[in-house]
Amino acid sequence: MKLGRLNHVGVAVPDMQAAIAYYRDVMGATLITQPFDMPEQGVKVAFVNTPRQPGALGTDGGTQIELIEPLGETSPIAGFIAKNPAGGQHHLCYEVEDIEAAREWFTAQGKRILGPTRIGAHGTPIFFLHPKDMLGQLTEIMERSHEQH
Amino acid sequence: MKLGRLNHVGVAVPDMQAAIAYYRDVMGATLITQPFDMPEQGVKVAFVNTPRQPGALGTDGGTQIELIEPLGETSPIAGFIAKNPAGGQHHLCYEVEDIEAAREWFTAQGKRILGPTRIGAHGTPIFFLHPKDMLGQLTEIMERSHEQH
Numbered sequence: 001m002k003l004g005r006l007n008h009v010g011v012a013v014p015d016m017q018a019a020i021a022y023y024r025d026v027m028g029a030t031l032i033t034q035p036f037d038m039p040e041q042g043v044k045v046a047f048v049n050t051p052r053q054p055g056a057l058g059t060d061g062g063t064q065i066e067l068i069e070p071l072g073e074t075s076p077i078a079g080f081i082a083k084n085p086a087g088g089q090h091h092l093c094y095e096v097e098d099i100e101a102a103r104e105w106f107t108a109q110g111k112r113i114l115g116p117t118r119i120g121a122h123g124t125p126i127f128f129l130h131p132k133d134m135l136g137q138l139t140e141i142m143e144r145s146h147e148q149h
Numbered sequence: 150m151k152l153g154r155l156n157h158v159g160v161a162v163p164d165m166q167a168a169i170a171y172y173r174d175v176m177g178a179t180l181i182t183q184p185f186d187m188p189e190q191g192v193k194v195a196f197v198n199t200p201r202q203p204g205a206l207g208t209d210g211g212t213q214i215e216l217i218e219p220l221g222e223t224s225p226i227a228g229f230i231a232k233n234p235a236g237g238q239h240h241l242c243y244e245v246e247d248i249e250a251a252r253e254w255f256t257a258q259g260k261r262i263l264g265p266t267r268i269g270a271h272g273t274p275i276f277f278l279h280p281k282d283m284l285g286q287l288t289e290i291m292e293r294s295h296e297q298h
Contacts, residue, residue, distance in 0.1 A: 001177040006199045006212045009158055009241065013284060022284050026258055027243070028150040050155045050243070052201055052211075062201075063155045063212040086285035089238040092158065092214075094176070094199070109175055135162060135171050136235035 004095035008064040013087040016069040042075035093140035099125040153244035157213040161239040165218040191224035242289035248274040
């Protein structure tokens with residue numbers, strides 16, 4: 001397997017509107033997507049675009065910050081927010097060309113995959129890998145969108 | 150201020166050689182810089198390049214993973230590794246055009262800056278901001294290298 005693009009850094013936040021205001025007003029983000037609910041994942045999600053090119057304006061497809069807010073008390077990130085009430089870095093997401101090949105690759109490496117392959121926030125198949133097998137990093141693997149760029 | 154490029158994600162690791170082997174053999178990274186010591190910062194550093202373009206091979210200037218290993222028992226990341234023995238996501242680094250203007254901006258926003266502006270691992274001026282003021286994220290601000298791209 002070849003290392004793919006770092007699609008996004010997942011950041012868990014206790015309050016989506018406050019997080020959007022922070023990225024807009026403190027960090028100067030100019031393109032933040034409308035938040036949307038993913039009830040089957042138990043999260044509300046919005047993306048902050050960062051610029052791919054130095055000096056560009058954040059609309060050209062750099063690594064995104066994915067803001068994730070717990071949706072409901074049984075959200076899988078509720079525990080993370082309880083431990084990190086201000087929010088914090090939650091996961092790293094790398095792109096692959098073929099999600100099934102990636103699943104086979106990590107399985108063959110003895111890495112624990114967390115649940116079935118499912119559709120992620122970008123509308124393409126994803127899965128997560130156990131942080132204890134991944135240098136302490138909760139790692140998302142995402143089939144890249146062939147429409148995205 | 151306009152949001153700059155996400156230059157790198159800092160990942161604290163307990164063992165640099167094991168971390169390099171992980172990124173090369175498990176994640177498929179093809180370009181990892183030689184580790185070097187930054188004794189004044191108390192860390193050993195290496196960079197994993199990720200591809201900027203989908204499908205590219207990791208040599209074209211995407212967001213980097215900065216591997217940081219404690220250098221000595223008084224390293225500022227020794228406590229982080231003690232709490233996260235497998236390693237973990239440590240900080241996010243954004244580029245700016247002018248480090249002094251950025252310092253004034255964050256100071257005016259009431260954000261706590263951790264120490265003086267100093268020279269970072271890319272050889273340009275950097276400073277860190279307190280995670281409690283930055284949505285739980287330890288945030289590095291880095292003047293971008295005008296030679297880098």
